[in-house]
Amino acid sequence: MKALRISTMITLALALVSGAALADGTSVSANEEVAPSDAEVARRAFLENDQCYQCHLEDENLPEHFFIDDIHMQANLSCAGCHGGDPASDDDEESMSEEAGFLGVPSRSEVPEFCGRCHSDIEFMRRYQPRIPTDQVNRYSTSLHGQLxxxxxxxxxxxTSCHTAHGVLPASDARSSVHPLNVPSxxxxxxxxxxxMAGYDIPTDxxxxxxxxxxxxxxxxxxDTGAPACNDCHGNHGALPPGISSVTQVCGHCHVNNLQFFEATPMARAFEDSELHGCEECHGNHGVARTSDEMVGTGDASVCMDCHDDGDDGSDAAGRIRAQLDSLTEVYGIALERQEExxxxGMDDVDIGFILQEAHQSxxxxxxxxxxxxxxRVGPRTREGVEKSKSAIEIAESTIQEYSFRRRGFGMGTLFITILVIALFFRIRQMESS
Ligand code: HEC
Ligand code: HEC
Ligand code: HEC
Ligand code: HEC
Ligand code: HEC
Ligand code: HEC
Ligand code: HEC
Ligand code: HEC
Ligand code: HEC
Structure with missing residues (x-):
């Protein structure tokens, strides 16, 4: 009650303030050019006084793929932030001198330490963006990329292979090379x-x-950014192929129930003992395809038969599970047809829709x-779905019956009225002629 009153008061106060501003003529009209923000003004002034940037700009000597919105340029770290030197001097000999701390261009193998100067420095990074982790160089050094x-x-x-050197943007920016949609390329x-990749013995597909x-x-x-890009399975900085034990965990990050069920089976332990990968054995890794009931059972498309033989425990279970699924999909299919009828x-029935939704959940x-x-474990759920589908079919059939009953009633009514009208017509003619 009290909270409600306070929020109403705030709304009122805001309305008054904005109303006053409008009356005052102080609010910005849509046609006026929006004045640059304070931060933008400061940034432009910074760039004007940054001799590194100015000289390289004038000489058309900016590095390849340079992008003015680069996150470091935006944070006024600029050229000297990374390369060192004196950005206040407009003399190239002076500004790019060893005395001024100029570092030059790092070799490929020097790059991690070059970036890490700031990115591994917690104190430094906290001054800008405390939320950015400071473990990239450490993690990178554990990856196969880093080790090699x-x-x-x-x-x-x-x-810089993943981030670029001069067009670095946070992953949240759609233009970033590490934005989820751009990571795969x-x-x-x-x-x-x-x-x-010619020197390496790994696939390139x-x-x-x-x-x-x-x-x-x-x-x-x-x-759909809920779906994994390469880095969701391989990590960003610790890019290693997920090992035998971790593939399943990687998939299980998103497919929680599948992981839980699988991990609790005797088969999962048997997989581990024989160094078989988990999810990957049945679904693959890069080419994970849409699944179907065909994948289970004793037929040719069944993954179970890759490892099991006719008549063993696994193939028996596979056959039974498939039969359970088939019994549900069959009766569910019939229920959908009745619903369509x-x-x-034109007799939308909410109950049928609701029950069928539940059957679909099962x-x-x-x-x-x-x-x-x-x-x-599968059986109880399929039986539940079968029961629901059956009750949907019952409702649908009685609705259809009711419909034809009403139609018959309507037909009889029409017939009766027609006879009445004809009788009336003859009666009037009879009266007129007499
Ligand atoms: C007055 C002009 C001028 C100024 C000021 C200037 N540069 Fe340069 N810079 C150049 C030119 C020209 C080159 C290319 C010729 C060369 O390598 O010396 C160059 C080269 C570079 C290179 C590549 C060096 C290499 O070994 O290939 C880097 C990195 C660089 N500048 C960064 C900076 C930074 C950082 C600053 C400011 C601290 C700066 N520059 C200031 C003109 C300038
Ligand atoms: C985030 C750090 C960073 C900033 C900021 C930065 N550089 Fe670089 N720069 C690098 C790295 C790292 C390389 C090495 C090449 C690579 O790994 O791609 C490089 C390479 C260069 C090169 C030589 C090769 C090339 O790509 O042409 C020049 C010239 C250069 N930078 C100039 C500049 C100038 C001028 C600025 C400012 C406008 C600047 N850099 C800002 C990190 C940076
Ligand atoms: C001079 C210190 C410094 C150096 C050197 C440096 N960075 Fe940065 N970097 C920063 C700071 C500070 C930020 C945060 C800027 C902000 O958001 O205001 C940042 C932001 C980033 C971000 C965006 C992080 C996010 O998610 O918001 C990436 C990616 C990045 N840097 C990569 C690199 C790479 C790659 C290199 C080496 C080529 C490098 N940085 C070198 C200081 C540095
Ligand atoms: C194999 C590609 C790859 C390499 C190599 C790589 N990064 Fe990244 N980095 C990424 C991806 C992908 C992300 C984005 C993660 C996300 O979606 O949030 C990222 C994120 C970042 C961030 C944002 C904060 C964070 O940790 O998520 C920073 C800062 C960063 N990287 C710096 C570096 C530095 C410094 C190096 C070198 C030591 C480096 N990266 C090497 C791919 C890479
Ligand atoms: C759904 C998870 C997933 C995604 C997404 C994914 N990978 Fe993988 N990747 C794996 C698994 C699992 C392995 C195999 C690990 C093993 O068998 O030891 C693997 C293996 C690899 C290997 C080792 C060579 C090979 O082919 O076996 C490379 C390289 C690789 N992936 C790169 C990529 C690239 C590049 C992308 C994005 C285009 C990507 N991966 C996307 C899960 C994934
Ligand atoms: C600059 C080129 C380059 C880029 C960009 C790159 N990689 Fe690699 N990557 C390599 C090379 C080269 C190897 C070494 C291959 C080897 O030794 O088998 C490697 C190794 C790997 C491996 C280990 C493969 C194995 O041998 O089992 C994985 C996984 C991997 N990269 C994933 C990624 C992912 C994910 C990305 C993007 C986020 C990425 N890489 C970006 C060049 C690159
Ligand atoms: C970052 C989260 C994420 C990770 C990690 C992930 N997936 Fe997925 N997966 C999804 C999403 C989201 C979909 C749904 C895509 C769609 O239907 O459009 C999906 C779909 C699937 C499907 C198809 C389901 C169907 O309805 O037919 C299978 C199978 C699958 N994933 C298996 C795997 C396996 C195996 C791994 C590990 C190698 C894995 N996933 C890793 C998010 C993830
Ligand atoms: C022994 C083979 C096998 C293993 C191991 C396996 N699956 Fe499956 N998975 C299947 C079969 C068979 C289906 C198809 C079920 C159907 O549609 O009747 C399936 C279906 C799926 C689906 C789509 C149905 C759903 O649950 O949404 C996803 C997602 C999935 N699996 C993920 C995973 C993940 C993640 C792992 C590892 C934790 C995994 N699977 C391990 C055989 C396997
Ligand atoms: C990659 C090989 C592989 C695939 C694919 C596979 N299995 Fe298995 N399965 C095994 C191994 C190994 C065992 C353990 C063998 C043993 O204990 O005799 C096992 C054991 C079983 C068992 C007996 C578990 C127990 O209680 O002892 C059942 C049931 C089973 N699997 C069902 C299935 C079904 C259903 C499928 C298809 C969805 C399937 N398996 C696919 C390898 C596989």
């Missing part, structure tokens, strides 16, 4: 380049596979429960 770089391999990714610039996968289609075509007769849950590989 320090052993002299210049083909691997260093900080950033990685692919090396991993899909057969010349670049990750992007190709990924772009066709459920994940790739969701991210790249539907722009009801709808085409089907979805049963498909996730496949990961228990146990018919005793």
């Amino acid at each position: 770089l320090s052993s002299g391999d210049d083909n691997v990714a260093n900080c 950033t990685c692919n610039s090396c991993h899909g380049d057969t010349d670049h 990750q992007y190709e596979q990924y772009a066709k996968s459920v994940h790739g289609v969701a991210l790249l075509e539907k722009e 009801v709808n085409t007769k 089907l979805i849950q049963a498909r996730t429960l496949v990961h228990t590989f146990d018919p005793e």
Whole structure:
């Protein structure tokens, strides 16, 4: 009550203030040019006095792919922030001298320490953006990229391969090379380049596979950023292939229930003992495809039969689970047809829609429960769905019956009225003629 009154008062006060501003003529009209913000004014002044930037700009000597909105340029760190030197001097000999602390251009293997000067310095970073972590260089040094770089391999990714040197933007900016929608092509610039990867014994089709996968289609075509880009599975700075034990965990970050069910099965332990990967054995990694009931059972498309033989425990379970799923999809399918019939007769029935939604939930849950590989766990859920579908069918059929009954009633009514009208017509003619 009290909170309500306070919020009303605030709203009123705001309305008064803005009303007063309008009456005063002090509010900005839409046609006026918006004055630059204080920060923008300060930034322009900074750039005007930054001799490094000015001289390189005038000489058309700005580095390749230079971008004025680069996050460091925006934070007024500018050229000297990274390269050192004296940005106040307009003499190149002086400003780019060793005495002025000029660092020159780092070699590929020097780049991590070059960026790390600031990015590993908690005190320094806190002054700008306390939320930015300061572990990139440490993590990077544990990755295969980092390890190979320090052993002299210049083909691997260093900080600027993924971030650029002069067009660095936070991942949240759609123009950033590390924005989720751009990560796959950033990685692919090396991993899909057969010349670049020629010396290594690994495939170069990750992007190709990924772009066709459920994940790739969701991210790249539907722009669903809930779907994983390369770095969601491989990490940003610790880019390593997920190991045997961690692949399942990586997938399980998003597919929580599948992970929970799978991990609790005897099969998961058997996988570990025989060094089989978890989810990947049945779904692959880069080319994860849309699933179907065909994947379970004893048929050719069943993944179960990749490892199990006719008649063993696994194939028995697979056959039973498939039969359970089939019984549900069949009766659910019939229920959908009945619902459609009801709808085409213009008799929307809310109850049917509601029950069928529940039946669909049971089907979805049963498909996730496949990961228990146990018919005793899948069965109750499919039976639940079958019951719901059946009751939807019953309601639909009685609705359809009611409809034809009413139609019959309507038909009889019309017939009766027609007879009445004709009788009346003859009666009037009879009266007129007499
Ligand atoms: C008066 C002009 C001028 C000023 C001021 C100036 N530069 Fe340069 N800079 C140049 C020119 C010209 C080159 C290319 C020729 C060369 O390598 O000396 C260059 C080269 C560079 C290079 C590449 C060096 C290499 O080894 O390839 C970097 C990095 C650089 N400048 C950064 C800076 C920074 C940082 C500042 C300010 C502290 C700065 N410059 C100030 C004109 C200038
Ligand atoms: C975020 C740090 C950073 C900032 C800010 C920065 N540089 Fe660089 N610059 C680098 C790195 C790292 C390289 C090494 C090349 C690479 O890894 O791509 C480089 C390379 C260069 C080169 C040589 C190669 C090339 O790409 O042409 C020049 C010239 C240069 N920078 C000039 C500048 C000037 C001028 C500015 C300011 C307008 C500037 N840099 C701002 C990090 C930076
Ligand atoms: C002179 C110190 C300094 C150096 C050197 C430096 N950075 Fe930065 N960097 C910063 C600061 C400070 C910010 C935060 C700016 C802000 O948001 O106001 C930042 C921001 C970033 C961001 C955006 C982070 C986010 O999510 O908001 C990235 C990415 C980045 N830097 C990468 C690099 C790379 C790559 C290099 C080396 C080529 C580098 N930085 C070198 C100081 C530095
Ligand atoms: C293999 C590619 C790759 C390399 C190499 C790489 N980064 Fe990143 N970095 C990323 C991606 C991808 C993100 C974005 C993560 C996200 O979506 O939030 C990121 C994020 C960042 C951020 C934002 C804060 C954070 O940690 O999320 C900073 C700062 C940064 N990187 C600096 C660096 C520095 C410094 C290096 C070199 C030691 C480096 N990066 C090397 C791919 C890379
Ligand atoms: C500058 C080129 C370059 C870029 C950009 C790059 N990588 Fe790499 N990456 C390499 C090279 C070279 C190797 C070493 C291959 C090897 O030793 O098998 C490697 C190794 C890897 C490995 C280990 C492969 C193995 O041997 O099992 C993974 C995983 C990986 N990169 C993922 C990524 C991801 C994810 C991105 C983007 C966020 C990325 N890379 C960006 C060049 C690059
Ligand atoms: C859904 C998770 C996932 C996504 C997304 C993903 N990867 Fe992978 N990646 C894996 C798994 C799992 C492995 C295999 C690890 C193993 O078998 O040891 C792997 C292996 C790799 C390897 C090692 C060589 C190979 O092909 O086995 C490279 C390189 C690689 N991925 C790069 C990429 C790139 C580049 C992208 C984006 C275009 C990407 N990955 C997207 C999960 C993923
Ligand atoms: C960052 C979150 C994320 C990660 C990590 C992830 N996924 Fe997915 N996955 C999704 C999303 C979101 C979808 C839904 C895409 C769609 O339907 O458009 C999906 C879809 C799927 C599907 C298709 C489901 C269907 O309805 O047919 C399978 C199978 C799958 N993922 C398996 C995996 C496996 C295996 C891994 C690990 C190698 C993995 N996922 C890692 C988010 C993730
Ligand atoms: C032994 C084979 C096997 C393993 C291991 C496996 N799955 Fe599945 N998965 C299947 C089958 C079969 C289906 C299809 C079920 C259906 O549609 O009837 C499926 C369906 C799915 C679906 C779509 C249905 C749903 O639950 O939304 C996702 C997502 C999925 N799996 C993720 C995973 C993840 C994540 C892991 C690892 C934790 C994993 N799977 C491990 C066989 C497997
Ligand atoms: C990558 C190989 C592989 C695939 C694919 C696979 N299994 Fe298995 N499964 C195993 C192994 C290994 C065992 C353990 C063997 C043993 O204990 O005899 C096992 C054991 C089982 C068991 C017995 C568990 C127990 O209680 O002892 C069942 C049931 C089972 N699997 C069902 C399935 C079903 C259903 C599918 C398809 C959805 C499937 N499996 C796919 C490898 C696989």
